Amino acid sequence: MGNLTGRTALITGGSHGIGLAIAKRFADDGANVAIVDINEDHLSTASAYFADRDQAAMTLQADVTDKQQVEAAVKEIVESYGQLDILVNNAGVIRDNMFFKMSDDDWDMVMNVHLKGAFLATKAAQKYMVEQKYGRIVNISSTSALGNRGQANYSTAKAGLQGFTKTLAIELGKFNITANAIAPGFIETNMTRATAERIGVDFDDFVQARAKEIPVSRSGKPEDIANTAAFFADERSSFVSGQVIYVAGGPKA
Known part of the structure; x- marks a missing residue:
């Protein structure tokens, strides 16, 4: 039995990249996994992965910026598994550009997916967590929250998630609900691949150059x-709440 046996976890944007890795880890640890994502092709691939391993997982297509879709997805998850114990707000997009070139649409898209998406998913999930007097909320921030050239929108959204996390910890703690955030550094994903393409650099060269700047090499x-x-x-991390861990291979972004 794993540490999460009997628990149900919802991961937004969980059909690929970091989100899928989290879903896989949770499933390996015994949790029932529910993935909410907008990308139908990625959802199909993820569904096949869990089916091949006979792991309890469901995939739901929904736009995290749409309140009705989010609430319907959360309701379906609870009806299927009987509870919702863990929420990972991972859904995200990038619309990188220098600030003076950034469009209103670039700004709004990033704010809506990261911040409004996390707000809607948490609002829907916390209702069930409060009723059962148990919950774990994990928000995926970024080292970009400290500022990053060409990412005024993304940096702002990721910093906002850290403030959101700390406030949730204060307000929901009395219901045995913790809220914490992870701020990844340079992670090999489709997002970082897109960044390499944006700046016109081969991805492998991009990875090697960044690795030289990271203390763990x-x-x-x-x-x-x-x-x-x-x-x-x-469950054993019940006294850890309102924290942000920078997972970046060193003390700096």
């Missing part, structure tokens, strides 16, 4: 973030 993998999420999601 390697780039991060999605599994590194999944390991931290598993710590926050564990």
Whole structure:
């Protein structure tokens, strides 16, 4: 039996990258896993992965910025598994550009997916967590929250998630609900691949260059973030709340 046996976890944006790595880790630790994502193709691939391993998982297509879709997805998860114990707000997008070139749409898209999406998913999930007097909320922030060239929108959204996390910890703690955040550093994902393409650099060269700047001398993998999420999601981490862990291979972003 794993540490999360009998628990039900919802991961937004969980059909690929960091989100999928978290879903896989939770399933390996015994949890019932529910993935909410907007990408139908990625959802199908993720569903097949869990089916091949005979692990309890469901995939739901929904837009995290749409209140009705989010509430319907959460309701379906609770009806299927009987409870909702863990929420990982991972859904995210990038619309990188220098600030003076950034469009209103670029700003709004990033704010809506990261901040409004986390707000809606948490609002829907916390109702059930409060009723059962148990919950674990994990928000995926970023070292970009400290500021990053070409990411005024993304940096702002990720910093906002840290404030959101700390406020949730204060307000929901009395219901045995913890809220914590993970701020990944350089992780090899489709997002970082897109960044390499944006600046016109080969991805392998991009990874090697970044790894030289990281104290542990390697780039991060999605599994590194999944390991931290598993710590926050564990029932035994009940005295850890309102925290932000920078998983970046060193003390600096």
